[in-house]
Amino acid sequence: MTLYQKIINKLKQMYPEAHCELDFSSEYELLVATILSAQSTDKRVNIVTKELFKVANSPQKMLELGEEKLKEYIRTIGFYNAKSKNIIKMSEQLVEAFNSKVPSTMEELTTLAGVGRKTANVVLSNCFGVQAIAVDTHVFRLAHRLGFSDENDVYKVELDLNSKIKKSEWSLAHHLLIFHGRRVCKAKNPLCEQCGVNMYCRYYKGSVQQ
Incomplete structure (x- = not known):
């Protein structure tokens, strides 16, 4: 199992309720x-x-x-x-x-x-049930911190995520990364010590633990 799959599996355990948080009916x-x-x-x-x-x-x-x-x-x-x-x-x-x-x-x-x-x-x-990873500010930030991508272009980040996550889990991964970004891996003052995937995180290993 790849490091990236371990991260996704752990996030699945942490956020079984992950979903789109925008309200809509059509x-x-x-x-x-x-x-x-x-x-x-x-x-x-x-x-x-x-x-x-x-x-x-x-x-x-x-x-x-x-x-x-x-x-x-x-x-x-x-x-x-x-x-x-x-x-x-x-x-x-x-x-x-x-x-x-x-x-x-x-x-x-x-x-x-x-x-x-x-x-x-x-x-x-x-x-429409299409497997896709939408790269918003949370997904972009976590892709870099967790080591999925080093790219600065959002499309290239999307391609990196697509290449490292099973296609059947692209949409779920999108929601998982957003849930984690909003609740733990915040832009400012991320809650690294409370993070369930910090053992896999290069940001945590490279800066917070120094």
């Missing part, structure tokens, strides 16, 4: 929520979307709401101006090019406004 809702989650927390996004999705939970309804009213709902989220613009544009694209349905391929998803590989992978993984 592909479109998750797409919107994931766009909103950039530079924000899932907790904050869930507070906002609880009210937003009552009035706009489809591309058509979002277009009826309009950009200015959308801003009022998401004003507490970072970069709300740019996100409002992207969500309206993305909704227009869904109506015009995809019959108001969220597409199920990376190629099509990344043609939508505000949608990069990370957002596309979140939607593919959670809505």
Whole structure:
């Protein structure tokens, strides 16, 4: 068993409940929520979307709401101006090019406004059963600390993770790394002494133990 598989197995024991922490009830809702989650927390996004999705939970309804009213709902989220613009544009694209349905391929998803590989992978993984690792800030940080990757480009980090984790566990690994990053392996002041995988961690061995 590889070191990387040992890490994933241990995280599976630690977080059997690992899942997507964004609240959603459709592909479109998750797409919107994931766009909103950039530079924000899932907790904050869930507070906002609880009210937003009552009035706009489809591309058509979002277009009826309009950009200015959308801003009022998401004003507490970072970069709300740019996100409002992207969500309206993305909704227009869904109506015009995809019959108001969220597409199920990376190629099509990344043609939508505000949608990069990370957002596309979140939607593919959670809505369409595609095995994928979305590299957000937590996954990026843990990939480096745990030794999965030394790359600075998020796509190359994704490829490194894909090469070292069983494909059947890509989506689960994504959730496990995020759960661990939020609860223990934090950006500032990580709880290394309490960490269940510190015996495998090069960050812990290389800096904390010095």
